[in-house]
Amino acid sequence: MLKNKTLLVVFRLVLGGLFVYAGIVKVLDPLDFAQDIRNYRLVGQALSFLAAVVLPWLEILAGVALAAGVWKRASALIITGLLVFFILLTLVTIARGLDVECGCFGALSRKSGFGVILEDLGMLFMGLGLLFAPERRD
Amino acid sequence: MSETRKIVRQVLVIGALSVLVGAAVRFPLVKRFARGEFRETFLSPADYPGIRLITLREAEDLWAVGEVVIFDARPERSFREGHVPRARNLPEAESRQKFPADVLELPRERVIVVYCEGGDCQSSLALAKRLHDEGFKDIRVMTGGWAEWIKAGLPAETGDAEK
Numbered sequence: 001m002l003k004n005k006t007l008l009v010v011f012r013l014v015l016g017g018l019f020v021y022a023g024i025v026k027v028l029d030p031l032d033f034a035q036d037i038r039n040y041r042l043v044g045q046a047l048s049f050l051a052a053v054v055l056p057w058l059e060i061l062a063g064v065a066l067a068a069g070v071w072k073r074a075s076a077l078i079i080t081g082l083l084v085f086f087i088l089l090t091l092v093t094i095a096r097g098l099d100v101e102c103g104c105f106g107a108l109s110r111k112s113g114f115g116v117i118l119e120d121l122g123m124l125f126m127g128l129g130l131l132f133a134p135e136r137r138d
Numbered sequence: 139m140s141e142t143r144k145i146v147r148q149v150l151v152i153g154a155l156s157v158l159v160g161a162a163v164r165f166p167l168v169k170r171f172a173r174g175e176f177r178e179t180f181l182s183p184a185d186y187p188g189i190r191l192i193t194l195r196e197a198e199d200l201w202a203v204g205e206v207v208i209f210d211a212r213p214e215r216s217f218r219e220g221h222v223p224r225a226r227n228l229p230e231a232e233s234r235q236k237f238p239a240d241v242l243e244l245p246r247e248r249v250i251v252v253y254c255e256g257g258d259c260q261s262s263l264a265l266a267k268r269l270h271d272e273g274f275k276d277i278r279v280m281t282g283g284w285a286e287w288i289k290a291g292l293p294a295e296t297g298d299a300e301k
Contacts, residue, residue, distance in 0.1 A: 030164055031180040039260045049171050053164050057156035074148030099231045
C-alpha cells in the first residue's frame with residue numbers, strides 16, 4: 001500500500017491530468033472517436049455513438065475530480081475500471097489480429113498493441129495506488 | 139452511510155453527470171442520430187463531401203464501364219487470394235505509410251471505388267477518408283465489400299500483379 005503523501009498527490013495530478021487530456025481530445029471530434037470505437041468491431045453503430053458521446057466526459061469528470069481531490073476514491077475507481085477495460089479491450093483486439101488505432105489520445109493515437117497496454121498498466125499502477133491509499137486522518 | 143455505499147453513489151453520480159453533460163454538449167449531434175443519421179457510418183457529409191456509400195450493383199456498373207480506379211483496402215494476403223479485377227491493393231494496415239507516388243499523381247476528379255472484406259469491415263472507410271484528405275473528390279465506398287462481390291459470382295483475379 002502506498003503511503004507517501006507527496007507521491008499520492010503526484011499520482012492524482014498526473015493520472016487525473018492524463019484522463020482530462022484524453023477526454024478533451026475525444027470531446028472535440030465525437031464522430032471520429034465513434035469511428036475509433038466502431039473499428040474495434042465489438043459494438044454496433046448505436047453503442048459506438050453513445051459511447052463516443054458519454055465516455056470522454058466520464059474521463060474528464062473523473063479526471064478533474066481525481067486531480068482536484070474531490071471524491072478521490074470514486075474517481076480513482078472509475079479510472080481504474082476504465083483502464084482495466086482498456087487493457088482487456090486491447091488484449092482482445094490483439095488476439096483477434098485487428099489492426100486498429102487505439103483511439104486513446106486523439107492525434108497521438110497509435111496502433112492498438114502492447115505499447116498501449118504498457119501505458120495503461122503504468123496508469124493502472126497509479127490508479128490502484130490511489131484507490132487503496134490509506135484513509136487520511138487529518 | 140458506509141464507505142462503500144458512499145463510493146458507489148459517487149461513481150453513479152459521476153456516470154450520470156457524464157451522460158447528461160455529453161448529451162447536452164452534443165445535443166445537435168444526438169438529434170441527428172435520433173433522426174437516423176450515422177446508422178451506417180460516422181461520416182458527416184459536411185466533413186467528407188466527396189465520399190459516398192454505394193451498393194454492389196453500382197460498384198459493378200462502375201467497374202464494368204472501366205473508368206474507375208479501384209482500391210482494395212484489405213491486407214496483402216487476402217488481396218493475393220482474390221480481388222476485384224483491376225483493383226489495386228492499398229492495405230489500410232500500412233496506413234502509416236504515404237500513398238505511392240502514382241496514386242498521388244492521379245487526377246483528383248477520378249472516380250475511386252474502395253472496398254474491404256465486407257460485413258463489419260471498416261478499413262475501406264478509413265482509406266476513403268485518407269484519400270479524401272489527399273484531395274480526391276469522388277470516392278465511393280462499396281459497403282458490401284469483397285464478400286458481397288464474390289457471393290454475387292462476379293469475376294475475380296488472384297495474385298499481386300496490380301500491387
